[in-house]
Amino acid sequence: MAFGPAAMGYDRAITIFSPDGSLYQVDYAFEAVKKGWTAIGIKSKSSVVIASEKRKAQSLLDVDSIEKVFLIDDHVGCSFAGLASDGRVLIDYARNIALQHRLIYDEPVSIDYLTKSVADVKQMYTQHGGVRPFGVALVIAGIDKSVPKLFMTEPSGQYMPYQAVAIGQGYYTATEFLEKNYKEDLNVEETILLALKALSATLKPNEKLTPNTVEIGYASTQTGLFLKMTNEDKNMYLQKL
Amino acid sequence: TTTVGIRVNDGVILAADRRASAGFFVANKMVRKVLYITDKIGITTAGSVADLQFIYDVLKNIYHYNSITKYGPISIKGIATRLANVLSATKYFPYIVQILIGGYDDQPRLFNLDYLGDITEENYVATGSGSPVAMGVLEDEYNPKMTLDEAADLAKRAVFSAIKRDSFTGTGVIVAKIHSKGHEELEFYLNKKM
Numbered sequence: 001m002a003f004g005p006a007a008m009g010y011d012r013a014i015t016i017f018s019p020d021g022s023l024y025q026v027d028y029a030f031e032a033v034k035k036g037w038t039a040i041g042i043k044s045k046s047s048v049v050i051a052s053e054k055r056k057a058q059s060l061l062d063v064d065s066i067e068k069v070f071l072i073d074d075h076v077g078c079s080f081a082g083l084a085s086d087g088r089v090l091i092d093y094a095r096n097i098a099l100q101h102r103l104i105y106d107e108p109v110s111i112d113y114l115t116k117s118v119a120d121v122k123q124m125y126t127q128h129g130g131v132r133p134f135g136v137a138l139v140i141a142g143i144d145k146s147v148p149k150l151f152m153t154e155p156s157g158q159y160m161p162y163q164a165v166a167i168g169q170g171y172y173t174a175t176e177f178l179e180k181n182y183k184e185d186l187n188v189e190e191t192i193l194l195a196l197k198a199l200s201a202t203l204k205p206n207e208k209l210t211p212n213t214v215e216i217g218y219a220s221t222q223t224g225l226f227l228k229m230t231n232e233d234k235n236m237y238l239q240k241l
Numbered sequence: 242t243t244t245v246g247i248r249v250n251d252g253v254i255l256a257a258d259r260r261a262s263a264g265f266f267v268a269n270k271m272v273r274k275v276l277y278i279t280d281k282i283g284i285t286t287a288g289s290v291a292d293l294q295f296i297y298d299v300l301k302n303i304y305h306y307n308s309i310t311k312y313g314p315i316s317i318k319g320i321a322t323r324l325a326n327v328l329s330a331t332k333y334f335p336y337i338v339q340i341l342i343g344g345y346d347d348q349p350r351l352f353n354l355d356y357l358g359d360i361t362e363e364n365y366v367a368t369g370s371g372s373p374v375a376m377g378v379l380e381d382e383y384n385p386k387m388t389l390d391e392a393a394d395l396a397k398r399a400v401f402s403a404i405k406r407d408s409f410t411g412t413g414v415i416v417a418k419i420h421s422k423g424h425e426e427l428e429f430y431l432n433k434k435m
Contacts, residue, residue: 104326105315105319105323106318106319106322107318107322110311110312110313112312113310
């Protein structure tokens with residue numbers, strides 16, 4: 001009777017502590033993040049930038065129609081690595097939080113509060129029965145009353161502020177690059193270039209970033225608006241690499 | 242009741258009389274209608290006392306909840322909009338209130354809210370049964386360049402006019418001067434012995 005009543009308690013809830021104190025399902029969810037396309041977030045004094053790569057994983061894949069950097073509100077943007085379907089759901093949730101905040105307070109939502117709201121949902125999916133954790137990490141970037149903010153949320157529901165952060169396949173190489181080259185005192189253009197350089201560092205020697213394989217979102221303290229970069233602008237920056 | 246709000250460059254004045262009436266009966270002669278959410282955000286209240294006391298608790302609750310959960314205090318516009326949403330949502334079983342929310346966050350702000358959920362930002366405003374009388378004084382004398390002390394005096398005179406001509410307004414007036422450093426309060430009474 002391998003599946004008798006005695007064993008049921010352990011089988012039902014999928015996130016149970018292991019004797020050494022880790023939650024395997026949550027750890028495995030993080031493995032899904034590590035398989036995702038690389039996304040990078042950088043915060044400087046002047047701006048926040050998100051750069052995200054797109055790979056032609058199958059030859060017939062229409063990479064141009066895939067979105068990797070998402071607008072949450074006028075002043076916030078987001079990218080993710082991991083299960084795209086999970087990411088989509090959380091981004092929809094974040095957009096709703098931002099809209100609700102404008103309705104209730106007639107003011108833009110703070111990046112901290114928005115990130116916490118999303119992370120709270122992720123946390124719930126590590127503790128309730130009959131569900132699995134979200135297999136995504138989100139990089140959330142925006143401008144809060146002229147102050148740049150950058151956060152990353154993990155499948156566990158943990159979220160932290162970062163000066164620079166990388167998630168997905170190239171996270172290790174990109175983080176190593178950013179640890180060496182990060183500076184706080186950068187203008188908007190320099191911040192964007194640093195993000196692109198970090199992303200380039202994750203590529204194989206024969207690979208190169210093109211306007212079709214990278215998405216860039218940025219927000220400067222000057223405008224307070226999160227914008228997605230056009231292909232022409234991307235080209236201009238890629239040529240400066 | 243008569244309450245008055247005035248916004249000038251260096252702050253906001255909130256003033257209100259002290260009479261609580263039940264029909265034609267003076268139910269209380271020393272009621273406080275200027276209340277504080279923080280030392281730099283105040284409200285004035287007109288309408289049902291029970292509803293006003295409850296709404297005041299709700300406002301304090303909203304303010305403190307936001308301070309704890311949202312990494313810093315809510316703005317005056319934020320809390321006023323939030324309350325307007327509460328009043329709008331309860332439109333069909335309304336709280337019988339008219340509320341002024343005024344104060345100083347990074348600038349002086351003054352909002353007028355009514356029981357249906359209407360919210361307007363004002364430079365000068367009067368609420369309550371004596372508001373037509375008070376408004377006449379404000380309309381004549383308000384000037385956006387006046388100092389906070391001049392505005393305090395104007396608010397006092399506006400409420401006093403209403404005390405004299407509106408039977409639901411009486412006793413005296415509490416005037417709050419709210420500025421970037423906090424608030425000070427002045428009291429004036431029609432008769433020396435109350």
